[in-house]
Amino acid sequence: MKxxxxxxxxxxxxxxxxxxxxxxxxxxxSQDLHTVCHSARCPNLGECxxxxxxxxxxxxxxxxxxxxxxxxxxxxxxxxxQNEPDRVANSVKLLELKYAVxxxxxxxxLSDGGAEHFAATVRxxxxxxxxxxxxxxxxxxxxxxxxxxxxxxxxxxxxGHNLExxxxxxxxxxxxxxxxxxxxxxxxxxxxxxxAKTGLMLGLGETQTEIYNVMRDxxxxxxxxxxxxxxxxxxxxxxxxxxxxxxxxxKEYARSGEEMGFDHIEAGPLVxxxxxxHEQVEGII
Numbered sequence: 001m002k003x004x005x006x007x008x009x010x011x012x013x014x015x016x017x018x019x020x021x022x023x024x025x026x027x028x029x030s031q032d033l034h035t036v037c038h039s040a041r042c043p044n045l046g047e048c049x050x051x052x053x054x055x056x057x058x059x060x061x062x063x064x065x066x067x068x069x070x071x072x073x074x075x076x077x078x079x080x081x082q083n084e085p086d087r088v089a090n091s092v093k094l095l096e097l098k099y100a101v102x103x104x105x106x107x108x109x110l111s112d113g114g115a116e117h118f119a120a121t122v123r124x125x126x127x128x129x130x131x132x133x134x135x136x137x138x139x140x141x142x143x144x145x146x147x148x149x150x151x152x153x154x155x156x157x158x159x160g161h162n163l164e165x166x167x168x169x170x171x172x173x174x175x176x177x178x179x180x181x182x183x184x185x186x187x188x189x190x191x192x193x194x195x196a197k198t199g200l201m202l203g204l205g206e207t208q209t210e211i212y213n214v215m216r217d218x219x220x221x222x223x224x225x226x227x228x229x230x231x232x233x234x235x236x237x238x239x240x241x242x243x244x245x246x247x248x249x250x251k252e253y254a255r256s257g258e259e260m261g262f263d264h265i266e267a268g269p270l271v272x273x274x275x276x277x278h279e280q281v282e283g284i285i
Contacts, residue, residue: 008244010269011230055101055137055274056088058121059114063105065176069164069201071234072105080107080117089124092132099278100125103137108176112150113141119154133157135197135277143181145188152192158225158281160197161185162273163218166210173204173239183221190222195281197225199273202250204231205242215257224263225280228253229271245269 059080066074081087092100102121107114115138122134135158141147151159163186167179182198189196198218202211211228218226228250233241250267257265266280 005241005244008246010247011232011244055103055277056091057103057105058084058088059104059107059110059117061105064108065106065174067164067174067177068239069173069204069231069234071238077105077107077109080114085117085121085124088121089128092125093128097129097132099133099135100129101135101137101274101277103274104139106139108142112147113139113144115141115144115147115150118151122151122154122156133278133281135160135274135281137162137197137273138185140177140181140185143178143184148185148188149192152189152194155194157195158197158277159189159194160199160225160273161189162199163214164199164201165204166206166214168210169204169206183217186218186221186223190224195225195284196221196223197227197273198223199227199229201231202228202245203241203243204239211253212256215253215260215262219261224261225284226257226262226265227271227273227275227280228265228267229275230269 060077061073062075062077063070063072064074064077088100088102102118104114104118118136118138122136125132125134134156136151136156137160138148138151140161161182163179163182164177165173170177170179186196186198200211200214215226230245231239231241233239247269250269250271254265254267257267263284264280266275
């Protein structure tokens with residue numbers, strides 16, 4: 001018999017509404033763009049869009065991988081729009097963003113995994129909004145160092161790649177990913193002199209010891225920025241929640257992480273990679 005764990009009160013969020021929310025929603029629609037906020041069913045969508053912030057998702061909305069935690073559809077992607085970088089840049093300008101976050105689906109069907117598209121998006125934003133800081137959240141490009149180098153050369157202010165969970169859970173949660181490969185991506189980012197960032201979902205069945213081990217691995221790779229958030233099962237077909245982590249435990253991970261040497265750890269039940277991303281690096285970059 002399947003056991004469903006009831007969500008605790010600290011995971012309740014308000015329904016999206018307000019002028020800021022409507023403005024961002026209409027802009028996204030008019031520019032024919034995707035956001036990870038919507039595609040990944042982020043619980044903070046109402047808050048972020050209400051504050052005129054959004055995380056743009058480039059290269060379409062169909063992923064070539066089938067991670068069991070993710071709400072983004074998997075399958076065979078369509079050809080991507082070469083003009084998308086300009087449309088993203090235009091949206092950043094219209095929203096008058098001072099900090100833009102760009103991510104993507106994983107595109108293993110492309111020879112460079114979409115790396116040049118990421119770089120083109122950075123260049124387009126810098127051209128129209130030169131004072132806007134840019135954070136990218138990238139896939140692993142299947143370990144292709146040349147592809148990663150293209151993104152590094154575009155010089156985003158923060159370059160992130162998520163480890164997502166403990167290595168013991170990869171076969172169940174991220175079957176097409178590789179923990180060591182992801183650490184190598186973070187290492188290359190840090191070695192290039194860029195600020196590397198990563199994120200973990202908690203509540204998938206990992207132990208506290210595994211969480212601290214992953215934090216140390218990230219530090220050893222040169223990563224100094226990290227987010228920790230609660231995994232929320234998107235649908236009944238996705239990987240089940242093993243437990244709901246109490247807010248006090250998140251606070252302890254943040255405290256311990258900064259003692260370990262992280263510049264900043266954003267930790268909490270509703271924290272996601274791009275949640276208040278500009279505040280996470282305030283005073284650091």
